[in-house]
Every structure is written in C-alpha cells, then in structure tokens.
Amino acid sequence: MKKIFWNRFGAGLAALWLWQPAVGQNFDVKVPMQARNAATFYVSAEIDGFGKSDFLVDTGSGYMTINEDTLAILQDADQVEYIKDLSGILANGDRLQVPVYRINRLAIGGQCEIRNVEAAVFPGSSRQILGLSALTRAAPFVFSTDPAELLLTCGVEELAAADTVVQ
Numbered sequence: 001m002k003k004i005f006w007n008r009f010g011a012g013l014a015a016l017w018l019w020q021p022a023v024g025q026n027f028d029v030k031v032p033m034q035a036r037n038a039a040t041f042y043v044s045a046e047i048d049g050f051g052k053s054d055f056l057v058d059t060g061s062g063y064m065t066i067n068e069d070t071l072a073i074l075q076d077a078d079q080v081e082y083i084k085d086l087s088g089i090l091a092n093g094d095r096l097q098v099p100v101y102r103i104n105r106l107a108i109g110g111q112c113e114i115r116n117v118e119a120a121v122f123p124g125s126s127r128q129i130l131g132l133s134a135l136t137r138a139a140p141f142v143f144s145t146d147p148a149e150l151l152l153t154c155g156v157e158e159l160a161a162a163d164t165v166v167q
Helices: 001-024 068-076 132-138 154-165
Strands: 029-034 034-036 042-049 051-057 064-067 080-089 097-108 112-122 144-147 148-152
Touching: 064 068, 064 132, 068 080, 068 097, 068 112, 068 148, 080 112, 097 132, 112 132
Parallel strands: 064 112
Antiparallel strands: 029 148, 034 042, 042 051, 042 097, 080 097, 097 112, 144 148
C-alpha cells in the first residue's frame, strides 16, 4: 500500500514539475483544433507553395510529415529542399525508410510562422502530421483538449537570431 502511494505521489510531483513552466508562460498564439474520431485533433496550417491543409497534431511523432502528393506540388513551386533519408519504426511496428525535406515556410493556424522546418514524406496521399520537428520550433507549447487548442510561442527563434552578434 505504501509503495502504491509513493509511486502515485512521485508521479503527481513529476507531472506538477513538468506542468509548472507552462502555467506562467505567455503564449503568442492560440490555434483552435478540430476534434475528430478516436480522440484525434487537427489544426489547419498553410505551406508556402501548397496552401492550406489539415494536420493531425501528434506529439509522439518526431517529425512533421507530408505526403507524396504535397511534395510533388512543393517541388514544382521550388519550396522544398531534400535533406536526408530517415529510417524509423511506425506505431504498428513496421519499419519504414522515408526522405526528409526542408519546407521553406509553414504557418500553423495562419498565425504561427515557422521557417525551414523538416518534414518526412510518407507514401501516396497519407494523412499529414504536425509532429515535433515543427512543434518544438514553437515551444514552449501546450496541447489542450478542453478547450481543444494549441497554445504556441512563436517568433522566439527570430528574436534569438536577432540578438546574435556577427563578428
């Protein structure tokens, strides 16, 4: 009984510690999410050279993903650059090797602009995912289910670059 209490107590303290920085944080942008079946949430984002698309918000995905159809349009518009091949294991256990491209500009919710974000390319017209390669560029961020919204910190990257002294 004591062990169960201390395990839960420790987990509660860890959750409080992880949550604490976000409480006092001022977020630049609130992006509404659309709840869909099976407790999945989507946001609208715009990619230069492609336009608007819905992205599944997935904090368990290391990379933002686009599909081959989107890639073809971005290549025609000269808005992507090949970076590398990536080999990984999918949630279902399958191993997959995919190319990774740098996208010139992504605007999450039309408000939070991220430049030069890396995106893995999945086959065919598979659903597109807003993963950590994009979300960490708007960090700290909060994924809220009630209300369904993403709270993002945008522009920090550009401010940090402006403070850099070139010698």
